[in-house]
Amino acid sequence: xxxxxxxxxxxxxxxxxxxxxxxxxxxxxxxxxxxxxxxxxxxxxxxxxxxxxxxxxxxxxxxxxxxxxxxxxxxxxxxxxxxxxxxxxxxxxxxxxxxxxx
Amino acid sequence: xxxxxxxxxxxxxxxxxxxxxxxxxxxxxxxxxxxxxxxxxxxxxxxxxxxxxxxxxxxxxxxxxxxxxxxxxxxxxxxxxxxxxxxxxxxxxxxxxxxxxxxxxxxxxxxxxxxxxxxxxxxxxxxxxxxxxxxxxxxxxxxxxxxxxxxxxxxxxxxxxxxxxxxxxxxxxxxxxxxxxxxxxxxxxxxxxxxxxxxxxxxxxxxxxxxxxxxxxxxxxxxxxxxxxxxxxxxxxxxxxxxxxxxxxxxxxxxxxxxxxxxxxxxxxxxxxxxxxxxxxxxxxxxxxxxxxxxxxxxxxxxxxxxxxxxxxxxxxxxxxxxxxxxxxxxxxxxxxxxxxxxxxxxxxxxxxxxxxxxxxxxxxxxxxxxxxxxxxxxxxxxxxx
Numbered sequence: 001x002x003x004x005x006x007x008x009x010x011x012x013x014x015x016x017x018x019x020x021x022x023x024x025x026x027x028x029x030x031x032x033x034x035x036x037x038x039x040x041x042x043x044x045x046x047x048x049x050x051x052x053x054x055x056x057x058x059x060x061x062x063x064x065x066x067x068x069x070x071x072x073x074x075x076x077x078x079x080x081x082x083x084x085x086x087x088x089x090x091x092x093x094x095x096x097x098x099x100x101x102x
Numbered sequence: 103x104x105x106x107x108x109x110x111x112x113x114x115x116x117x118x119x120x121x122x123x124x125x126x127x128x129x130x131x132x133x134x135x136x137x138x139x140x141x142x143x144x145x146x147x148x149x150x151x152x153x154x155x156x157x158x159x160x161x162x163x164x165x166x167x168x169x170x171x172x173x174x175x176x177x178x179x180x181x182x183x184x185x186x187x188x189x190x191x192x193x194x195x196x197x198x199x200x201x202x203x204x205x206x207x208x209x210x211x212x213x214x215x216x217x218x219x220x221x222x223x224x225x226x227x228x229x230x231x232x233x234x235x236x237x238x239x240x241x242x243x244x245x246x247x248x249x250x251x252x253x254x255x256x257x258x259x260x261x262x263x264x265x266x267x268x269x270x271x272x273x274x275x276x277x278x279x280x281x282x283x284x285x286x287x288x289x290x291x292x293x294x295x296x297x298x299x300x301x302x303x304x305x306x307x308x309x310x311x312x313x314x315x316x317x318x319x320x321x322x323x324x325x326x327x328x329x330x331x332x333x334x335x336x337x338x339x340x341x342x343x344x345x346x347x348x349x350x351x352x353x354x355x356x357x358x359x360x361x362x363x364x365x366x367x368x369x370x371x372x373x374x375x376x377x378x379x380x381x382x383x384x385x386x387x388x389x390x391x392x393x394x395x396x397x398x399x400x401x402x403x404x405x406x407x408x409x410x411x412x413x414x415x416x417x418x419x420x421x422x423x424x425x426x427x428x429x430x431x432x433x434x435x436x437x438x439x440x441x442x443x444x445x446x447x448x449x450x451x452x453x454x455x456x457x458x459x460x461x462x463x464x465x466x467x468x469x470x471x472x473x474x475x476x477x478x479x480x481x482x483x484x485x486x487x488x
Contacts, residue, residue: 038436041359042421045432066407066420069138073145073429086420 002094006050008033009102023093024048027100034100041085046070048084049077049101056096058084060087076101105459105481106337108367110412111472112400120384122397124148124470126163131374132394134383135467137404137424140396142373143383144428150375150394152431153179160374162395168269171276174315176323180430185303187434190316193297194241194434197441202240209236209246210445217485222460225481227378230332231257233442234325241438242294251278257329279317283310294320324435327369328442330465330477333366335443338414339450340457340483350451359416360443362402365423366414368399371474373427394396398424399474455488 006014018026027035027048043066052060053088056066057080063071067086071077081101087093115122115136121485124131134140143150158165172178177188196202213233217223233251242248255274286295287310299314339346349359372395377388388394402423403411426433433439462481467474 038440039361039421040440042358042361042423043288044361044422044424045426066422069141069407070422073141 002089002091002096004029004089004093005097006032006035007097007099009100018089019087022085023050023089023098024083025086026089027084032100034102035084037085039085043067043070043083045087046074048080048082049074050084050098051078051101052080052082053097053099054080059093059096074101105462106334106341108334108475110400110403111469111474112397112403113405115471116400116404119386122400122471124162124395124468124472127167129159129164129166129393131162132383132386132388132392133372133397133400133472134394135397135400136384137231137407137422139383140398140401140424141428143394143396144424144431145178147375147430149378149381151378152177152375153183154376154378156376159376159393162372162374162393164374165272168272169276169318171311171318172315173319173322174312175434176319176431177315183430186312188454189298189301189303189308190434193294195437197437202208203441203445205240206237206441207445207449209233209240210449211453212236214446214449214485217483218453218487220485221237222482222484225336226257226329226478227480227484229336230329233332233446234328237328237438237442238321238324241435242322243295246441253360257326275321276314276318278320279314283313283317286355295413308416318437323433324438326477327435328439330369331367331439331443332446333477333481335363335446335477336457337459337462337482338363338482339454342414343456345414346450346454346456348416349447353448353451355417356444356447356457358418358421360440360447361421361423362414362416362418364425364439364443365402365408365418365421367477368402368423368425369476370425370427371399371476372397373404373431396424396427398427399476453488455486456474457486458484460484 001019002019003015003017007037016030022041024037028037038047039045063082067083071081111374112135120136122133123396134143152160156166158169175183213229217229232253234250239246239249283295290296298308298316374395377392379390381388405411426436460482463479464475465477465479467476
């Protein structure tokens with residue numbers, strides 16, 4: 001079981017728990033504002049973009065090449081950007097804090 | 103296994119030059135072919151604009167001579183684009199609601215039942231067009247019988263048999279939308295026409311012309327594309343019964359299967375932009391006021407991005423396809439289209455054992471340098487019950 005915190009653009013903080021699936025799926029199930037996951041998690045739509053808390057970058061690791069390519073053309077990209085559909089929920093992510101990109 | 107195959111005519115040009123050239127009514131188009139270049143151009147709306155003065159020019163083939171109404175938000179660029187997009191976005195996300203899906207499921211079950219009850223069926227006119235038109239009544243939130251007229255227009259509502267574009271045909275649609283908007287002005291309801299007319303952009307009510315622009319986009323953008331996606335799906339599963347079997351056994355791959363079929367079919371081959379300043383793509387100089395197109399169909403077969411790019415891999419996990427476009431102007435109807443695909447595939451797995459293609463005529467787009475199959479003009483299929 002992992003507890004993950006989402007900070008949305010309206011400043012709200014939501015803590016959700018999960019043990020399987022992707023972080024995007026977990027966010028959609030919990031109706032986290034700004035995470036749409038239109039393509040269902042195949043890395044095609046970039047509607048699940050989050051900024052990882054920089055201090056926890058080691059927990060998630062960097063995006064792979066294809067994910068990076070998707071992020072490259074996103075206007076709100078940061079050094080700590082990830083597409084949450086490409087992050088698997090696991091114990092390793094327990095305590096993770098994510099800010100939903102605009 | 104050849105009838106359902108959609109080949110990739112762009113491969114050589116994509117790898118050797120990165121671009122293709124197409125003459126379109128004496129207004130040439132530089133076709134951008136590579137996945138990365140396509141996304142780069144789609145992202146750069148300042149240099150490659152949608153909202154130029156000439157309405158209809160970003161469509162390939164160009165609609166400059168047949169349309170004066172600006173399609174919205176499609177032919178508007180940021181920052182104005184956002185105001186319009188924010189108005190329509192919630193409406194076009196309704197396909198995520200359970201009630202919407204229930205209604206859509208009813209429609210799709212009906213067309214599949216009808217196909218199963220007949221000896222054989224011509225899928226383009228008698229299945230895909232009906233499905234698409236009836237599904238559109240849900241998107242517009244209008245009575246289901248409205249679809250009867252749209253179906254009667256046939257698949258060639260925007261063109262005659264021999265020419266790509268035909269203004270008298272296009273006017274049937276534009277006049278229809280005018281009349282429906284007038285009815286909504288006189289008698290507002292809960293349909294998209296009325297919702298648009300009641301909407302405000304920066305404190306100003308949308309004009310009838312603006313509402314018309316959204317409605318034209320909704321009708322035109324979702325007609326051939328959905329019809330091709332549905333027809334190509336039937337052809338694919340007819341020739342790949344094991345794929346239908348697999349979806350039955352592993353419904354958990356439904357999402358990746360839908361995205362993969364949409365990548366493979368790429369129902370919209372390309373979309374244009376007008377170049378605003380002298381620039382270049384793939385070391386190819388582009389002059390201000392010339393046109394480019396982003397060839398989604400080519401980008402979706404880019405071997406530098408997709409392994410086994412010409413194969414349908416139903417459980418392809420990472421699939422950064424651009425079949426719904428990319429960036430600011432990505433497809434507004436994608437949520438509706440994805441639900442149609444999800445429900446269609448689900449109903450096929452529940453009711454259909456197999457399908458046989460008896461006869462077909464391919465719909466080949468003539469893009470000068472390239473000839474691309476986008477679907478079928480007609481396809482006669484026998485549906486067998488599970």
